[in-house]
Amino acid sequence: MFIINYLKEVFGAVKSLATGLRRTMYYFTHHKEIITQQYPDNRETLNFPERFKGEVVMPHDENNEHRCTGCTACELACPNGSLKVITQFNVTAEGKKKKAIDKLVYHLELCTMCNLCIVACPSDAIKMAQTFEHSVYDRSELTKILNKPGSKIMEGVE
Amino acid sequence: MYRENEIMDGIADEKARREADETGDLIINMGPQHPATHGVLHLVVTLNGETIKKVEPHLGYIHRSIEKMCESLTYRQFIYVTSRMDYLSAHINNHACALCVEKGLQLEIPERAQVIRVLMDELTRIASHELWWGAMAMDLGAFTPFFHAFRERETINDIMEETCGARLTMNYMVPGGVMADIHPNFQKRVKDFLILYKRKIKEYDELVTGNIIFQNRMKGVGYLSAEDAISYGCTGPTARGSGVSCDIRKLYPYEVYNKLSFDEILETEGDSFARYMVRLREMNESIKIIEQLIDNIPEGDFQAKTKAVLKLPKGEFYTRVETARGELGVYIVSEGGMTPYRIKFRSPGFSNLSALDHMARGSKLGDLVAMMGTLDLVIPDIDR
Numbered sequence: 001m002f003i004i005n006y007l008k009e010v011f012g013a014v015k016s017l018a019t020g021l022r023r024t025m026y027y028f029t030h031h032k033e034i035i036t037q038q039y040p041d042n043r044e045t046l047n048f049p050e051r052f053k054g055e056v057v058m059p060h061d062e063n064n065e066h067r068c069t070g071c072t073a074c075e076l077a078c079p080n081g082s083l084k085v086i087t088q089f090n091v092t093a094e095g096k097k098k099k100a101i102d103k104l105v106y107h108l109e110l111c112t113m114c115n116l117c118i119v120a121c122p123s124d125a126i127k128m129a130q131t132f133e134h135s136v137y138d139r140s141e142l143t144k145i146l147n148k149p150g151s152k153i154m155e156g157v158e
Numbered sequence: 159m160y161r162e163n164e165i166m167d168g169i170a171d172e173k174a175r176r177e178a179d180e181t182g183d184l185i186i187n188m189g190p191q192h193p194a195t196h197g198v199l200h201l202v203v204t205l206n207g208e209t210i211k212k213v214e215p216h217l218g219y220i221h222r223s224i225e226k227m228c229e230s231l232t233y234r235q236f237i238y239v240t241s242r243m244d245y246l247s248a249h250i251n252n253h254a255c256a257l258c259v260e261k262g263l264q265l266e267i268p269e270r271a272q273v274i275r276v277l278m279d280e281l282t283r284i285a286s287h288e289l290w291w292g293a294m295a296m297d298l299g300a301f302t303p304f305f306h307a308f309r310e311r312e313t314i315n316d317i318m319e320e321t322c323g324a325r326l327t328m329n330y331m332v333p334g335g336v337m338a339d340i341h342p343n344f345q346k347r348v349k350d351f352l353i354l355y356k357r358k359i360k361e362y363d364e365l366v367t368g369n370i371i372f373q374n375r376m377k378g379v380g381y382l383s384a385e386d387a388i389s390y391g392c393t394g395p396t397a398r399g400s401g402v403s404c405d406i407r408k409l410y411p412y413e414v415y416n417k418l419s420f421d422e423i424l425e426t427e428g429d430s431f432a433r434y435m436v437r438l439r440e441m442n443e444s445i446k447i448i449e450q451l452i453d454n455i456p457e458g459d460f461q462a463k464t465k466a467v468l469k470l471p472k473g474e475f476y477t478r479v480e481t482a483r484g485e486l487g488v489y490i491v492s493e494g495g496m497t498p499y500r501i502k503f504r505s506p507g508f509s510n511l512s513a514l515d516h517m518a519r520g521s522k523l524g525d526l527v528a529m530m531g532t533l534d535l536v537i538p539d540i541d542r
Contacts, residue, residue, distance in 0.1 A: 013370040020365045024302055035309060051323040051338065079235035114238040114329040115337060128323065 048130040053113035056083070056106055057129040058146040065154040066147055068125035070101035077120035082110035100153055104146040108134060123157050183211060188526070190219050195530065196293060197537030201514075208522050213515045221541045228501040233259045233333060233468040236501070241327035243505060244539035246286040249278045250481040252331040257412060258477040258488040259333040262470035270458040271335030272413040277451050278322075278330065279479075280444040281348070284355075285314040286482035287441050294434070294531035295366050298375055303365050310358055313351045317344065333468060335461030348452050355445060362438065376431035380517040380529035383428055390516065391509035394484025395440060396533055399433035401426040406480035420446050433532040469496055483507055483534055507539035 027033060048054070060066050070087045088102040104126075118128055126146065136142060177183075188201040195201070198219035204212040224243060228236040237255045241248035253275055260267060292307030315325045321341045322328035330337050366372050382392070387400040397404045405422040407415045423439045425432035470492035478487040484506025491500040510533050517529050 009370075016368055016370045020300075020302070020369055023361055023364055035312070049320040049323075049341070051321070051341070052319055053323040077234070079231050079238060112238060112327070113324060115323060116234065116238070116329075119332075119337065 048132075050130070051128075052130045052132075053115055053128045054131045055108055055113075055129050055134065056111065056117060056126050056146065058104060058126050060148055060151055061154065064148055064151045066125055066151055067123045067154050067157045068101050068104060068147065069123055069153065069157060070099055071122065073120045073122060074117035074126060077116045079114065079116065080110045080112060082107040082112075083117055101147060106144045106146050107142065108144060109139060109142040125157075181206075190216075195537070196535065199511075199535065199537050199540070201526075203523065203526065205523060208524075210518045210521055210523060210526060213518045213526065215511055215514065217541050219541070220538050222538075224542045225501050225503060229498055232496050233470065233498070236498070237331065237333075238327070238329040240503070241329060242538060243503065243542055244481060244483065244486070244507065244536050245326055246289060246536055247282050247481040247483065248327050249282040249330065250479055251486060252329060253279060254477060254479040254481075254486050254488045256331040256333050257479065258475050258490050259468065259470065261477055262473070262475045262490065262492060263333065263464070263468065265334055265462050265464065267335055267413075267462055268459045269414070269456045271460050271462070273451050273455050274336050274340055274460065275331060276413050276415065276418075277348070277448060277455075278318075278336075280447045281314050281317065283444045283482045284441050285311045285318075287437050287444075288314075290437060290482075290531075290534045291362065291366070294534075295372075297527050297531045298372065300366065300369075300372070303362070306358070306361060306365065310351075310355060313347075313354060317347050317351065320344070320347065332461065334464040335459070337461075339460045340455070345452055345455070348448065352445060352449065352452075359441070367434075367438065373431065375525070375528055376429070376434060376532075377427075378429050379521060379525045380430045380433075380532065381428050382513055382517050386513065386516055387428075390513040392484070392513050393506050393509065394480070394482070395423075395433055395436040396484065396510045396513070398423060399425050399436045399532075400428040404485065406478055406485055410478065412477070412479060414451075418447050418450055430528050430532040437534070467496060469494065470498070478504070481506060483536065483539065484510060503542060505539045505542060507536055511535055511540055 058066050058068060070085055072085045072087075074083045075081075075085050084105040084107075085101060086103040086105065087099055089097045090100050092098050113128070115128065118126060134142070184205040186203050186205060188203055189195040190198040190200040192199075200216040200219060202214040202216060203210060204214075222242070224239050227239055231239070237252050237259075240251040240255050244251055288307045288311045292304035292311075295303035295307075318328060319325050321338070321344050322330040323338075382396070382400050384400045384402050387397040387402050392400075392402070393404050401424055403409070403422060403424060406412075407420075408422045420443045423436045423443060425436050470490065472492055472494040475490045475492070476487060478485050480486075485504070486506055487502075487504030489500075489502040489504070490498050493499040514529060514533060518526050521529075
């Protein structure tokens with residue numbers, strides 16, 4: 001009786017192993033169901049959804065103009081202090097002083113991609129880009145200035 | 159320096175070391191850098207031969223003082239930090255915080271937002287259980303299931319990426335609803351996932367559940383009685399494997415859970431295999447919930463109108479939700495300002511871990527890995 005039970009156990013174990021192995025062999029012979037992506041080689045074909053949160057950028061149009069008014073709403077919304085708005089006063093043609101941004105400093109090393117600054121921005125001046133390879137050789141390269149040099153605010157954005 | 163040496167020796171106090179010397183017990187460190195602890199969990203195991211006499215978890219390696227950090231953040235900002243607690247059910251953590259703030263503000267949430275929230279929660283639950291299933295089988299020496307589980311989990315991650323913009327730490331729930339409306343492809347992709355899942359779930363049983371080696375390692379190991387589960391404060395699948403009914407979605411329904419039909423999974427054996435079966439069957443219940451909701455997302459706003467600056471009235475607010483691991487409680491003490499005075503998170507992992515010592519006593523060292531696997535520990539959730 002003991003031997004029969006022992007053999008039953010052994011064959012049961014072999015059978016259950018074979019069941020699992022059959023699944024492995026199925027994928028061994030069905031190459032179409034394999035979904036592995038060869039990442040660094042498929043960079044050109046990688047598609048990211050438009051909502052993917054990679055890093056904060058400021059879009060500029062062809063005249064090198066942006067939509068940022070320097071209201072600091074993004075700076076207040078940011079939980080980590082990764083955005084810093086530095087404003088200056090420009091004198092317009094009529095002699096009036098007008099507030100505008102000098103620099104919008106963005107610390108990528110502090111950013112957690114929580115999207116709160118994008119939601120807070122009243123003039124849609126910043127958005128999330130789909131870039132994701134953020135490795136650099138020096139930490140200082142992660143501190144970015146979002147507005148391009150010589151850029152100014154778009155007409156009609158208040 | 160003294161403290162560092164102490165940890166290097168792995169013995170908390172002199173007394174335990176002296177006792178061990180007298181009795182001839184062996185004290186070994188499992189972790190903080192051990193592949194089966196899934197993070198920086200440090201277990202000091204007292205062994206007599208190969209039999210476990212005591213398991214002592216040492217915590218604090220990944221403590222980031224999230225509760226203290228939350229005190230300096232506004233009610234909109236602090237939600238993102240909680241994704242970093244239990245990163246496998248980040249959505250549900252955010253959901254709990256958003257619910258607590260809404261309770262304080264007495265906000266009415268549009269029904270569309272509620273349904274989207276529940277859908278996301280259940281997708282997260284499936285993704286979390288799938289990762290657990292793969293990782294636990296890998297702890298027990300089976301490497302193939304890990305890839306099978308990640309294949310389905312990847313589909314959910316893609317859905318999350320498209321709608322929420324991130325794969326793991328989404329920060330999609332905001333006080334008042336959700337941050338953005340669902341992506342136009344969302345419903346189609348979730349339906350595709352349901353078809354894929356139903357085809358692939360059979361493989362799970364084939365690969366692992368029916369395997370005799372696996373069953374022998376799980377059955378009768380890590381027994382936890384219903385009384386002990388209650389007294390240690392276990393929640394979630396850990397307690398439901400012992401027959402304790404504790405599903406917050408059933409007992410204290412939030413959002414639209416009271417309108418849905420699903421079962422609370424209970425197993426009465428209380429061993430590792432029972433906990434395993436609870437989690438596996440729970441995935442099917444989540445699929446049921448998604449099926450009921452995916453075609454019935456009501457029209458309307460995805461976010462309630464809120465003020466620019468949220469201020470909670472003076473008082474104390476507590477909400478709880480069911481995460482993939484158990485009950486998560488969020489307790490906010492407000493002084494009436496823009497930031498909370500104090501926040502306390504009751505995390506499920508911490509209580510579940512406390513039962514490990516009780517379960518493991520008297521069993522063999524090799525079974526400890528199986529027990530830890532079925533507790534589904536996420537270390538950042540335990541330490542916070």
